[in-house]
Amino acid sequence: MNVNTAVNLEDLRQIARRKLPRIAFDFIDGGVDDEDCMRRNREQFRRYQLVPRYLIDVSKRDQSTELLGRRYASPFGISPTGLAGLFHPGADELLAQAAKAADIPFLLSSASNCAVETAAKLAPDHVWFQIYGTRDERINSDLVKRARDCGVRTLVLSVDVPVNSNRERNRRNGFSRPFRMTPSVVLEALGHPAWVLRYLRTGGIPMMSNWAPYGREGATAAEVADLYGTLTPAPMIKWQTLERIRADWNGPLVVKGLLHPDDARQAAALGVDALIVSNHGGRQLDVAPTPIEMLPAIRAAVGNRVELMVDSGVRRGSDIVIARCLGARFAFFGRPTLFGAAAGGAHGIARALQIVRNEIDMVMAQIGCSTFDSLDERYLRTEDAGPDWGHAAPAAIELPIPNIRRQR
Template identity: 65%
Template sequence: MATAINLHDFRAMAQRRLPKIAFDFIDGGADDETGLVRNRNAFQDYQLVPRYLADVTKINQTTTLFGREYASPIGISPTGMAGLFRTGADAMLAAAAKKANVPFLLSSASNFRLEDAAKIAPDNVWFQMYATSDERINHDLVARAKNAGLGVLAITVDVPVNSNRERNKRNGFTRPFRMTPSIMLDAMTKPGWVLEYLKAGGMPMMSNWQPYAPDGASADEVADLYGTLTPAPMTNWDTVSRIRDQWSGPLIIKGLLHAEDALKAAELGLNGIVVSNHGARQLDVAPSSITMFPAIRHAVGDKMTLMLDSGVRRGSDIVIAKCLGAQFCFFGRPTLYAVAALGQEGADQVFAILRREINAVLTQIGCKNFDDLNERFLLRAGQQP
């Protein structure tokens, strides 16, 4: 079993196992993919200033979020179609989240029913949904999450239109999907993945949408139905308000980058925001989430729980985000790379690596409790010490 040293290693491992069409679906961004680079480079605008001669014999990175204590301030972002990269990937990610005691935001576009995920890790699975063009389905998705006993609901709002992901277009990964000769030829260079794909029956089912399709609908037909329901450009604040009225538990909104939008979310009684640019998969010229985070924090203060997603790859990234006021960080690609490459073992390794990195950084900067981090440990680029 291969062992990764850091999260970047999983990307290379996944690239060796997956055909190009599958790897590029995970790896790619929108348009020229400058946003991918910007998401990572933005963390370099900050440095951590260590304080020495502090007793850091014992480090504590437990974090309480929406009334529940988690072992680490990290979680899995929603990622659709994980079952294409490894059969049963969503179940593996749920199990990894339970083992590490961190949240897993199950995507409504996953290949795993939310009800089944709730059975694996009822205290760790959150549900992420896109509002659709059918209000009845929106209502039903919320009701299903509630009936399954999931504690947190997230609405992703930064996909009003399908983005221009040119890698997918060049590779032929479009709807309706067709297995062309060139795709088959490339896939045959990865026989392990092909055998697993065929054994599973081909394209995995988007199980959360199966109830809204005709009886006996194929995986392709269910995916096509999903494509007619989303994106839903008519989604607006009234949509969010209706979901707020229906959902009594913690409700968070994912994908905001503007301070005025954050204030509106607070006014509607939402409990948290995941500041995110969708991993640079939607608007290539959008600013990074870490760049916009301080303005959002200044706008909403302590009114809401603020979290961060997009570009997180190191324990130091998570420490920097906390110094800026983010209580939690989420990431998606690293867990997909890991589970695609190594299955359950890979998913587990992600959290072991990040826990180790966070502990090392906290020890080095003289902060024994993650919750004690603040701006006194932070130096911005160009800032005088």
């Protein structure tokens, strides 16, 4: 199997598995602790069925979607993913260019190997910049300033990493700071000679370019990575940090990682423009709820004050349709495009995006919906719906909202 014959995202994952050493593949593929949260992210999508409507003209279909004042060709984008250059040289740049070609947003991670200034030049209308709060308020402010100065329109603050998590696959493989290439890791990696040669030819661990300006002059990639590790995560980050960023940033501001309706309500009150409901792809808290579970409650909490998006567990075009029916305007995914990069560079990334776009188009036709914007809960049925569902009035189907006890 190769990129050209991949028919779904799982095919690209399997190609990447063959091409990457275990230490690199597991960094992309793994979750936290027992990886239950990562599995539940997929299972929750399977709770829903899409109920088709027939005898409707779907000969023309439009999946373009307006988001934060701009219309994109498809209702999905690329989530922020760090260290992409480890899986394919220049992967961040390739992701930015692929997003531009597909007319979708690419959320460049502040932990990327490509500097925000470079990515903004490659895809000025499609690159968003994602940051974490750091232990140094001056760096927080400077990252915001750099995004503004290079013309980035949308800033994303991720808030769901107060501390490092227990990613057991990484620990077993020695993927931590300081980086340890144990004999077993080296031996396994030698079974992937093409990756090893690229790794050696490009100088080993790639530079975290967004952080290079904050290190000493001439600092190595390892030294910059260590600096990043001392300044993030920042457990002291509070709502006041978000307030300061909101005051410094005039463009659209997105908060990524909130799961509680009360937090969503507070973010809306502080003037945030949009939320990405996310559990970090199951990589932070293994007992966290899934975004799909929490989306209806968050939608009820914020109303139309902010635009809602989701990520975590999106692997099919039907997932994005379901998320839209539950109230999310957009969906993001990160692992599939990293697997695409590992499987075939620019061609692999483009193939991942095309697969998802084709699946959305096919699902829309199958359920009798010609425009993505017109999707709503009327197309949904849950697996626990009662036997009389088919006799219900044609109004919107009632979806259960999780019972979240308000924190006092």
